[in-house]
Amino acid sequence: MAATLIWIPLLVVSTGLLAGLVGTEAQETTLHPLVGRVFVHTLDHEAFLRLAEHVAVPPSVPVTYHAHLQGHPDLPRWLRYTQRSPHHPGFLYGTATPEDRGRQVIEVTAYNRDSFDTTQQSLVLLIGDPEGPLLPYQAEFLVRSHDVEEVLPSTPASRFLTALRGLWEPGELQLLNITSALDRGGRVPLPIEGRKEGVYIKVGSASPFSTCLKMVASPDSHARCAQSQPPLLSCYDTLAPHFRVDWCNVSLATARDFLTDALITLLVPLLVALLLTLLLAYVMCCRREGRLKRDQATSDIQMVHHCTIRGNTEELRQMAASRDVPRPLSTLPMFNVRTGERLPPQVDSAQVPLILDQH
Numbered sequence: 001m002a003a004t005l006i007w008i009p010l011l012v013v014s015t016g017l018l019a020g021l022v023g024t025e026a027q028e029t030t031l032h033p034l035v036g037r038v039f040v041h042t043l044d045h046e047a048f049l050r051l052a053e054h055v056a057v058p059p060s061v062p063v064t065y066h067a068h069l070q071g072h073p074d075l076p077r078w079l080r081y082t083q084r085s086p087h088h089p090g091f092l093y094g095t096a097t098p099e100d101r102g103r104q105v106i107e108v109t110a111y112n113r114d115s116f117d118t119t120q121q122s123l124v125l126l127i128g129d130p131e132g133p134l135l136p137y138q139a140e141f142l143v144r145s146h147d148v149e150e151v152l153p154s155t156p157a158s159r160f161l162t163a164l165r166g167l168w169e170p171g172e173l174q175l176l177n178i179t180s181a182l183d184r185g186g187r188v189p190l191p192i193e194g195r196k197e198g199v200y201i202k203v204g205s206a207s208p209f210s211t212c213l214k215m216v217a218s219p220d221s222h223a224r225c226a227q228s229q230p231p232l233l234s235c236y237d238t239l240a241p242h243f244r245v246d247w248c249n250v251s252l253a254t255a256r257d258f259l260t261d262a263l264i265t266l267l268v269p270l271l272v273a274l275l276l277t278l279l280l281a282y283v284m285c286c287r288r289e290g291r292l293k294r295d296q297a298t299s300d301i302q303m304v305h306h307c308t309i310r311g312n313t314e315e316l317r318q319m320a321a322s323r324d325v326p327r328p329l330s331t332l333p334m335f336n337v338r339t340g341e342r343l344p345p346q347v348d349s350a351q352v353p354l355i356l357d358q359h
Contacts, residue, residue: 047121061112087235108120157178
C-alpha cells in the first residue's frame with residue numbers, strides 16, 4: 001500500500017511532463033526590435049512547457065534551445081543566443097543595424113532533456129527605426145562583476161542606467177549594445193567564487209559627456225592605466241558596489257557628421273579645377289598680343305626678310321607642282337628590250353673607290 005501511495009504522485013508528474021513539450025504547431029510571436037538599440041528576448045521554460053493547468057512547472061525540468069533564422073542554419077549576424085545551463089532561461093540578444101531593417105523570422109526549438117520532447121516557436125522580428133532624437137554621445141563600459149546573462153534581464157539593465165545617470169549630464173540614457181567579454185577576446189575565468197566573464201555595456205544619450213567621463217577617458221588616464229596606476233576618476237563612482245566597472249577600459253565616442261567631410265572632399269577639387277580653367281581661359285583669350293602688336297614690335301628689315309622667304313618658298317612650290325619634265329634616266333630601272341628583264345644600273349667597278357666615304 002505504501003508503494004502504491006508513492007507511485008501515484010510520480011505518475012502524475014511524469015504525465016504532466018510528457019504533455020509539456022509535445023505539439024506540432026509552432027507558436028508565433030511578433031516582436032519589434034529597433035535599429036541601433038539593444039534587443040533582448042527571454043526564452044522562458046513556462047512559454048514552452050504547456051502543462052495542464054493544475055500541474056505547476058517543476059523548476060528542475062532541464063530545457064535547452066536551438067534558434068536559427070528561417071531558411072538558414074544559423075542566426076543573423078546581429079543576433080546572439082546564450083543560456084547558462086538547461087535549468088536557466090535562454091536569451092536572444094543583439095543590436096540590429098540599418099542593413100537588417102525589415103522582417104526576419106527566428107525559429108526556436110526547445111528540447112526537454114528529461115522526456116526528450118520538443119516544441120517550436122516562431123519569433124517574427126519587425127525591425128524598424130527608433131523614434132526620438134539621435135544619440136550622438138556614446139560610451140562603452142566593461143563591467144567585470146557580471147556575466148552577460150546577469151545583465152540581459154530588464155531589472156539589472158535598468159539599475160545600471162539609473163546608477164550611470166550620476167556620472168552623465170542630465171538627460172535620457174538608452175542601452176545600445178550588450179556584448180560578452182568572451183566575444184571580445186576575453187578569457188574564461190577560473191572556477192573560483194566571485195570570478196565573472198565580464199560584459200561590455202554600450203550606452204547612448206543626446207546629452208554631452210560629463211567632465212568626469214571625459215577625464216577618465218583622457219590620454220593621461222590611459223597612460224596611468226598603462227603604468228598600473230588608478231585612472232583619473234574625479235567624481236564619485238555611483239555604479240559601485242553593484243557594478244564593478246573597469247575604468248581603464250572606458251571608451252567614449254561622438255557620432256560624426258560625414259556630410260561636411262563629403263562636401264569638402266568633393267567641392268575643394270572642383271573649385272581648384274574651376275580656378276585653373278578660368279586662369280587658363282584668361283591667359284589664352286584675354287592676354288593675346290595680336291598680329292598688329294606683333295608687327296609693330298618687329299623691325300621692318302626682319303619683316304621684309306621674312307616676307308621674301310615666304311614668297312620665294314611659295315613660288316618654288318608652285319613651280320615644282322606645275323613642271324612637266326621627264327624623269328632622268330638615272331632614276332629609271334634598266335630594261336632589256338629583247339628579254340624584258342629589268343636590271344639595276346651597271347656600275348663601273350673601276351670608278352668605285354676602295355674605301356667608301358663614311359657619312
